[in-house]
Amino acid sequence: MITQNIVFIGAGNMARALIAGLRLQGVTGEQIQVHAPSIVHRDALAEEFGIRSLPAAAQRLPTNSVVIYAAKPKQISSVLALWRQVFADAGVLFLSVAAGVGSARIAAELDAGSAIVRSMPNTPAQVGAGATALYARDSVNTAQRQTAAAIMSSVGQIYWLSDELLMDAVTALSGSGPAYVLLFLEALEDAAVLQGLDRPTARALALQTVLGTAQMAAASVLSPTELRHQVTSPGGTTAAGLAAWEEHLRPLAQRALAAAAERSRALGGAKKDVP
Ligand SMILES: NC(=O)C1=CN([C@@H]2O[C@H](COP(=O)(O)OP(=O)(O)OC[C@H]3O[C@@H](n4cnc5c(N)ncnc54)[C@H](O)[C@@H]3O)[C@@H](O)[C@H]2O)C=CC1
Numbered sequence: 370m371i372t373q374n375i376v377f378i379g380a381g382n383m384a385r386a387l388i389a390g391l392r393l394q395g396v397t398g399e400q401i402q403v404h405a406p407s408i409v410h411r412d413a414l415a416e417e418f419g420i421r422s423l424p425a426a427a428q429r430l431p432t433n434s435v436v437i438y439a440a441k442p443k444q445i446s447s448v449l450a451l452w453r454q455v456f457a458d459a460g461v462l463f464l465s466v467a468a469g470v471g472s473a474r475i476a477a478e479l480d481a482g483s484a485i486v487r488s489m490p491n492t493p494a495q496v497g498a499g500a501t502a503l504y505a506r507d508s509v510n511t512a513q514r515q516t517a518a519a520i521m522s523s524v525g526q527i528y529w530l531s532d533e534l535l536m537d538a539v540t541a542l543s544g545s546g547p548a549y550v551l552l553f554l555e556a557l558e559d560a561a562v563l564q565g566l567d568r569p570t571a572r573a574l575a576l577q578t579v580l581g582t583a584q585m586a587a588a589s590v591l592s593p594t595e596l597r598h599q600v601t602s603p604g605g606t607t608a609a610g611l612a613a614w615e616e617h618l619r620p621l622a623q624r625a626l627a628a629a630a631e632r633s634r635a636l637g638g639a640k641k642d643v644p
């Protein structure tokens with residue numbers, strides 16, 4: 370059970386997904402505070418989820434509090450300058466979800482001994498089906514590791530990384546991945562409409578196919594390749610469709626993940642806030 374006080378910096382899409390997931394799992398509204406410069410953003414979340422709206426950077430927080438950084442990567446330096454004092458208490462954990470921003474940079478901008486966990490969650494967290502990779506610096510104690518794990522586990526599956534450099538690949542895969550899957554759904558829907566289906570039916574069938582296949586793969590001991598062969602009769606319809614996919618999909622996936630990982634590395638590079 371999560372008993373800690375959790376403060377979100379940032380009130381956008383990712384904060385919303387995590388707060389929705391946490392509330393769904395029974396974390397109380399009293400335990401969660403959200404801060405963003407925009408009163409409209411923070412009060413919208415406060416109202417939607419029955420959490421507390423925090424108008425300015427906190428100066429002190431109860432020991433064992435967790436501050437989740439969920440504003441944009443480019444704002445992190447100016448935000449850390451305002452919140453720095455809070456992390457003088459080694460009991461307060463800084464949990465970043467910012468793409469690209471390395472934990473060494475965060476440590477350099479907070480006190481050297483600050484407890485910092487870097488993570489990469491994704492938006493399915495809002496329905497408890499997230500995938501989050503986590504990396505803890507040496508300054509993070511066992512209880513704080515467990516807290517970070519409990520928070521992210523409450524909104525989906527977690528995976529600890531021992532090499533932070535892999536976070537760029539994770540960001541390219543599971544952080545950005547929901548958008549790829551949604552684009553795939555859009556493309557399937559559009560193609561099915563061209564084949565004559567009405568749009569609502571095309572959308573429903575595409576969605577249930579992706580959902581059902583993911584559930585089947587998750588429940589099976591067989592690999593995706595083996596499961597794919599079960600669908601593919603020699604000389605049948607699937608083989609005909611797969612031939613078209615095969616030609617482009619693998620090189621495309623490689624290009625997409627390479628581009629996203631490269632962007633992740635670039636996002637982390639800027640030491641100063643970019644307008
Ligand atoms: N959206 C996604 O799927 C994922 C996003 N992330 C990371 O989450 C973070 C937030 O991304 P989104 O929610 O998509 O962005 P967003 O644009 O939806 O939200 C950003 C929020 O930050 C707030 N903000 C702006 N300046 C601020 C400041 N100085 N102090 C505090 N809050 C401030 C804004 O009011 C807004 O609520 C980023 O670092 C991103 O890399 C990580 C994983 C997935």
Ligand SMILES: O=C(O)[C@@H]1CCC=N1
Nearest residue numbers: 467468540544545546
């Ligand atoms: O697009 C982005 O930069 C963020 C990080 C991963 C998903 N969304």
